[in-house]
Amino acid sequence: MGGTASKLPKDLLSEYQELTFLTKQEILLAHKRFSELQGRENGPYSSRVSMEKVLTLPELKSNPFRKRICHVFSTSDLRDGSLTFEDFLDLLSAFSDSATLEIKSHYAFRIFDFDDDGTLDARDLEKLVNCLTGETDDTRLTVEEMRQLISNILEESDIDKDGTVNLSEFQHVISRSPDFVSSFKIVL
Amino acid sequence: MMDAPDAVFWDRPAPVGHLLLDQLPSYQSLLYRRKSSVRRRGSGWGSGRSRQLSVSSGKWAEQTHSGEELRPVRELPKNMQDKRREKQQRLQQGGALTGWGLWRLNVHRSLKRLKEDGVDLLSALQLWRTDIHLIEGMFGTGILSYFSFLRFLVLLNFIMFLLMFVFVMLPVILTSHTSHNITYSSTNVSECSVYPASSRQGLVAFHEHITDLLSGTGFLERTYLFYGYYNLEFIHSHFTYNLPLAYLLATVSYLLLSLVWIVKRSASGFKRKLIQDEDRFQSFCNKIFAGWDFCITNENAARLKRSSLLYEMKTDLEEERIKRRMANRTRGERCRIYVLRAGLNLFVMAVLVTCFYCIYVATVFSQRKQVEGAKSAFLQELVVEYLPSIVITLANFITPLIFSLIITFEDYSPAFEIRFTLMRCVFMRLASIGVLLFSLWVQITFCGSSECPCGYNHEIYPCWETHVGQEMYKLVIFDFLIIAAVTVFVEFPRKIIVNHCDHGLVRWWGQQEFAVPQNVLEIVYGQTICWIGTFYCPLLPAINTVKYVLVFYLKKVSLVTNCRPATRPFRASSSHFFFLVVLLIGLALASVPVTVSIAEIQASRACGPFVSYSTSWQVVPRGITQLPPGLRSFLLALASEAFAVSFFVITCLGMFYVIALAGAHKRVIEQLRDQLAMEGRDKRFLIQKLYQAQQASFGRSADSKGLRRNRADTGLCLVEPSVVLETQA
Numbered sequence: 001m002g003g004t005a006s007k008l009p010k011d012l013l014s015e016y017q018e019l020t021f022l023t024k025q026e027i028l029l030a031h032k033r034f035s036e037l038q039g040r041e042n043g044p045y046s047s048r049v050s051m052e053k054v055l056t057l058p059e060l061k062s063n064p065f066r067k068r069i070c071h072v073f074s075t076s077d078l079r080d081g082s083l084t085f086e087d088f089l090d091l092l093s094a095f096s097d098s099a100t101l102e103i104k105s106h107y108a109f110r111i112f113d114f115d116d117d118g119t120l121d122a123r124d125l126e127k128l129v130n131c132l133t134g135e136t137d138d139t140r141l142t143v144e145e146m147r148q149l150i151s152n153i154l155e156e157s158d159i160d161k162d163g164t165v166n167l168s169e170f171q172h173v174i175s176r177s178p179d180f181v182s183s184f185k186i187v188l
Numbered sequence: 189m190m191d192a193p194d195a196v197f198w199d200r201p202a203p204v205g206h207l208l209l210d211q212l213p214s215y216q217s218l219l220y221r222r223k224s225s226v227r228r229r230g231s232g233w234g235s236g237r238s239r240q241l242s243v244s245s246g247k248w249a250e251q252t253h254s255g256e257e258l259r260p261v262r263e264l265p266k267n268m269q270d271k272r273r274e275k276q277q278r279l280q281q282g283g284a285l286t287g288w289g290l291w292r293l294n295v296h297r298s299l300k301r302l303k304e305d306g307v308d309l310l311s312a313l314q315l316w317r318t319d320i321h322l323i324e325g326m327f328g329t330g331i332l333s334y335f336s337f338l339r340f341l342v343l344l345n346f347i348m349f350l351l352m353f354v355f356v357m358l359p360v361i362l363t364s365h366t367s368h369n370i371t372y373s374s375t376n377v378s379e380c381s382v383y384p385a386s387s388r389q390g391l392v393a394f395h396e397h398i399t400d401l402l403s404g405t406g407f408l409e410r411t412y413l414f415y416g417y418y419n420l421e422f423i424h425s426h427f428t429y430n431l432p433l434a435y436l437l438a439t440v441s442y443l444l445l446s447l448v449w450i451v452k453r454s455a456s457g458f459k460r461k462l463i464q465d466e467d468r469f470q471s472f473c474n475k476i477f478a479g480w481d482f483c484i485t486n487e488n489a490a491r492l493k494r495s496s497l498l499y500e501m502k503t504d505l506e507e508e509r510i511k512r513r514m515a516n517r518t519r520g521e522r523c524r525i526y527v528l529r530a531g532l533n534l535f536v537m538a539v540l541v542t543c544f545y546c547i548y549v550a551t552v553f554s555q556r557k558q559v560e561g562a563k564s565a566f567l568q569e570l571v572v573e574y575l576p577s578i579v580i581t582l583a584n585f586i587t588p589l590i591f592s593l594i595i596t597f598e599d600y601s602p603a604f605e606i607r608f609t610l611m612r613c614v615f616m617r618l619a620s621i622g623v624l625l626f627s628l629w630v631q632i633t634f635c636g637s638s639e640c641p642c643g644y645n646h647e648i649y650p651c652w653e654t655h656v657g658q659e660m661y662k663l664v665i666f667d668f669l670i671i672a673a674v675t676v677f678v679e680f681p682r683k684i685i686v687n688h689c690d691h692g693l694v695r696w697w698g699q700q701e702f703a704v705p706q707n708v709l710e711i712v713y714g715q716t717i718c719w720i721g722t723f724y725c726p727l728l729p730a731i732n733t734v735k736y737v738l739v740f741y742l743k744k745v746s747l748v749t750n751c752r753p754a755t756r757p758f759r760a761s762s763s764h765f766f767f768l769v770v771l772l773i774g775l776a777l778a779s780v781p782v783t784v785s786i787a788e789i790q791a792s793r794a795c796g797p798f799v800s801y802s803t804s805w806q807v808v809p810r811g812i813t814q815l816p817p818g819l820r821s822f823l824l825a826l827a828s829e830a831f832a833v834s835f836f837v838i839t840c841l842g843m844f845y846v847i848a849l850a851g852a853h854k855r856v857i858e859q860l861r862d863q864l865a866m867e868g869r870d871k872r873f874l875i876q877k878l879y880q881a882q883q884a885s886f887g888r889s890a891d892s893k894g895l896r897r898n899r900a901d902t903g904l905c906l907v908e909p910s911v912v913l914e915t916q917a
Contacts, residue, residue: 063484128476162872177474187483
């Protein structure tokens with residue numbers, strides 16, 4: 001933990017306000033929390049925080065998709081899920097209240113695409129459902145129920161009937177989903 | 189259901205990507221990977237899929253991205269560096285702006301920033317923001333919707349109070365402190381205008397003060413609290429202030445304001461409801477893709493959320509199986525079930541009629557005892573005063589239990605069971621208020637065998653509006669006492685018992701669950717009483733505001749310490765829509781008694797502002813006759829039949845047009861869907877044919893050239909033959 005928190009320069013602050021959906025207060029709060037994660041006050045804005053440290057944030061700690069979130073927003077070349085401050089701001093911006101539905105659904109698609117192949121196929125969906133219900137044996141659905149569930153999902157969302165859900169199909173089904181905007185939200 | 193070719197796709201693991209498919213423009217436009225990392229990863233990264241972007245792919249990507257230039261930079265799904273680069277590119281492309289263009293851009297930017305700061309400030313001023321955020325983190329958005337609904341009602345009540353205060357109470361208060369010329373309302377029908385003093389005479393015991401405070405009688409009767417105090421007619425200062433007209437118009441406007449505000453709030457939810465599939469209660473995609481509340485921060489809550497999601501999914505899958513089973517019912521079974529349902533519905537009606545009759549009898553008894561005025565013990569007097577409220581509360585406690593028992597025999601799908609039981613409970617709650625008012629009205633207009641000379645029973649009820657106001661006041665107070673008592677005396681001990689006692693029965697009873705629908709019904713019930721009662725008791729919105737603020741804190745404390753999230757969660761979206769629909773039903777129900785009493789029932793001649801009018805509504809025509817002639821003829825034209833009929837016809841035409849348009853759009857959407865599915869099949873068929881043609885030609889050329897594979901520079905890539913597509917027969 002650092003001593004006095006460093007201030008964000010004003011022009012950088014206004015640039016972040018322009019490039020993200022966050023308000024000034026939210027950016028400053030994010031800066032404070034990120035500096036605490038970094039453990040030092042004057043960290044340069046491109047230094048990275050490892051995924052393990054990011055996952056100690058209370059907002060992410062109990063989230064079943066926390067690792068996927070870090071991977072999606074990370075710009076690291078090593079693909080290790082580490083985040084810079086700007087990645088962190090991108091994360092908060094996509095999850096903020098004022099983000100557009102398109103942005104949210106785009107990032108949601110990327111988070112749910114466990115194998116990063118650009119489509120949600122049956123394996124991705126199965127992993128998704130297991131994340132939601134829990135990883136232990138007694139919290140999973142039976143094989144038969146999983147089949148039924150995945151076939152229902154594909155029936156609802158797969159428009160061109162190719163067995164996978166691509167981005168535009170996903171965005172279409174999300175636009176009809178009334179709960180998405182209120183549940184896809186992280187506020188510090 | 190999917191047919192044979194599609195079954196291939198998900199019976200096995202996902203097909204390895206066809207290189208040809210990757211080159212399609214539609215795939216390229218969806219590509220989101222960063223170009224730099226793709227180049228590095230270009231030659232195989234071990235997952236068994238090799239994607240080789242042909243040279244043309246970059247061109248496709250740029251073409252499809254050109255449409256994004258019109259969007260603001262922050263809406264692009266790229267990371268921060270790419271967004272910066274995009275912004276720089278746009279600035280460069282925009283060219284050097286002249287002084288005027290630059291100034292306009294700066295002004296635009298600073299205005300936007302100002303607006304954002306303003307919205308920031310407003311949201312910081314939002315009532316209870318931190319409390320609600322805490323609840324959201326612990327329990328998710330389902331329970332959050334209850335608390336934000338409660339906050340909405342607090343604001344609504346406060347605005348209603350301001351309305352009544354400014355237009356009705358403030359003039360009266362001002363006249364008592366300043367000296368204006370006042371015309372008191374008077375009438376020449378002498379026998380009806382006798383209003384005996386109702387305050388207690390002589391030595392008043394302390395407990396009688398408490399009774400008066402709790403039932404609005406005695407010293408509270410002739411105060412600002414009730415209708416009877418406002419017996420001014422005109423206040424003359426620089427202009428003439430017509431108090432009865434203001435009273436009436438304030439009443440109408442608070443009803444209209446509530447209607448407009450609720451409809452505005454529910455409009456977005458309603459639009460979504462219409463777009464959703466009608467036959468599914470909750471679509472599976474909504475549950476899976478939007479199932480996790482990302483705002484949950486508590487580990488415990490996350491665990492509970494997981495188990496509730498599992499339970500929900502299992503239940504929905506079960507429900508689908510039940511639906512399929514129900515669709516396969518034989519005719520005999522169906523007849524039996526319909527007969528059973530008809531019988532049970534009759535039983536439900538019988539239960540409802542019994543409850544209504546009990547309420548009627550209790551009201552009549554309570555009224556008679558009050559009129560007799562015999563002195564009795566403190567508690568007995570209170571019970572007699574509150575008898576209708578007690579009966580209503582008991583009925584509303586027992587009937588949901590009966591309903592949830594009956595519905596299990598009616599063999600509906602689980603989702604429909606919940607909705608139907610809820611509808612029955614809503615009906616029971618709101619209709620009991622209607623029955624109470626009806627029985628009051630019967631009492632007030634009953635004068636023995638003869639016709640009432642004053643239009644109401646002036647001997648027993650010289651000021652009947654105040655009396656009705658007192659009944660509403662008692663209902664509000666009692667409702668609050670019950671909520672507080674249940675929270676303090678049932679929920680807290682339940683938690684203590686469950687935590688310390690390990691008996692089997694106690695464990696079955698279990699910890700308290702926060703049942704959102706029942707709690708919502710409680711506050712809608714309170715709000716309906718407030719809407720009815722404000723006409724008779726102008727301070728009721730203020731009392732209601734205070735009541736709801738206290739209920740918020742009570743419920744929050746109880747929730748945080750005693751409850752665990754429900755095993756069957758109430759979804760945030762449909763719940764919000766459900767709350768507002770129930771609130772609208774309450775508003776519709778509340779406006780009926782108010783309208784009837786304003787327009788039909790003789791206003792009491794002994795008290796209140798409408799003494800010199802026959803019904804309260806009479807003040808409006810009389811007010812119109814005093815307007816300037818142009819305005820008067822305009823208003824009369826608005827109220828004429830010609831205008832009403834033509835307005836009705838035009839509204840009907842507009843409605844039919846919109847309905848036809850919606851139907852046409854639906855049909856177009858269906859056709860487009862079918863077309864998309866067919867195009868997908870065409871695509872796969874063509875690719876299959878192409879693959880076969882390639883196979884044949886490579887087979888021939890390999891014989892001649894000795895090569896088996898061809899590289900990307902020809903523009904054709906070999907399709908990996910690990911999956912064979914079955915074409916449509």
